[in-house]
Amino acid sequence: MTGRLACLLALILLIPGSARAGVPSVITIQGKLTDSNGVAPPPGGKSFTFRIYDDSVAGAQVWPQVGGEVQTITTSIEGLWTGLVGALNPLTSDVFGDTLRWLEIIVDGTTLPRVRLATGPYAHRVATVDGATGGNITTPVSIGPGHTASGAYAFVAGEQNTALGDDAVIAGGASHVVTGDYATIGGGFADSAKGAYSTVGGGQENVASGVRATVGGGFSNETRNSYATIAGGFNNTASGGSSAVGGGSTNRASGIYATVPGGFDNEASGFSSLAAGRRAHAVHGGTFVWADS
Numbered sequence: 001m002t003g004r005l006a007c008l009l010a011l012i013l014l015i016p017g018s019a020r021a022g023v024p025s026v027i028t029i030q031g032k033l034t035d036s037n038g039v040a041p042p043p044g045g046k047s048f049t050f051r052i053y054d055d056s057v058a059g060a061q062v063w064p065q066v067g068g069e070v071q072t073i074t075t076s077i078e079g080l081w082t083g084l085v086g087a088l089n090p091l092t093s094d095v096f097g098d099t100l101r102w103l104e105i106i107v108d109g110t111t112l113p114r115v116r117l118a119t120g121p122y123a124h125r126v127a128t129v130d131g132a133t134g135g136n137i138t139t140p141v142s143i144g145p146g147h148t149a150s151g152a153y154a155f156v157a158g159e160q161n162t163a164l165g166d167d168a169v170i171a172g173g174a175s176h177v178v179t180g181d182y183a184t185i186g187g188g189f190a191d192s193a194k195g196a197y198s199t200v201g202g203g204q205e206n207v208a209s210g211v212r213a214t215v216g217g218g219f220s221n222e223t224r225n226s227y228a229t230i231a232g233g234f235n236n237t238a239s240g241g242s243s244a245v246g247g248g249s250t251n252r253a254s255g256i257y258a259t260v261p262g263g264f265d266n267e268a269s270g271f272s273s274l275a276a277g278r279r280a281h282a283v284h285g286g287t288f289v290w291a292d293s
Contacts, residue, residue, distance in 0.1 A: 048107055147159070187202040236252070263276055
């Protein structure tokens, strides 16, 4: 039987396996065994050995690392057979690190000419993973465990993050929530970007509620009005439109265009006012107060 099989394999059809979600670790392969007159061998189980090489004749064996994948495959009365390459030794991305790969098949001890593995039609859709041009992802992108990315074109990385706004971005970190459209969180832990176009750079438990509001980092800071900005620090609040807090702790910029550059427990509540130092209060428009006590 071994000598006869050299002329029995007349055609091999390679059909890449497919899946709706994720890349399978096997390749579906189908073929037909016949002799030179087109007569199939007796039906039944036959020993198939599969190997993948980087050359059509010689070269190095790239899968599996040792020996070959040996399967018993049953042929039909017409000589038809179907196998799953990788069923016993799963195929990994490293196997296809180059575009030149050939499959070698041994049937009942007879080595057949190698066949080059070609791209399945829909594999072109993931070509951009290796830096090739072309292809678009038109659904939300989720990288990491436990995410909710329901906003149109949302992008989420890290873990346990939620992006509900359209075009929302969470670049990393954990337990963040973005509800504003086009809002962004860069990283950190448990931050929130609620306003449209708002940004939280990082830190912990910071909140950007206003439209186009920004919190650079720190802990437990909140920008509550449009264009308000807090650079960092702890427990600061910018609730006036276009107000700003540079840092420090427990500072409040509640007036429109009001500014607190830093310090502790300062408040700028007047229009375009500025308060700095320790427990300074600027309550009138255009006033500047600097206090140390």
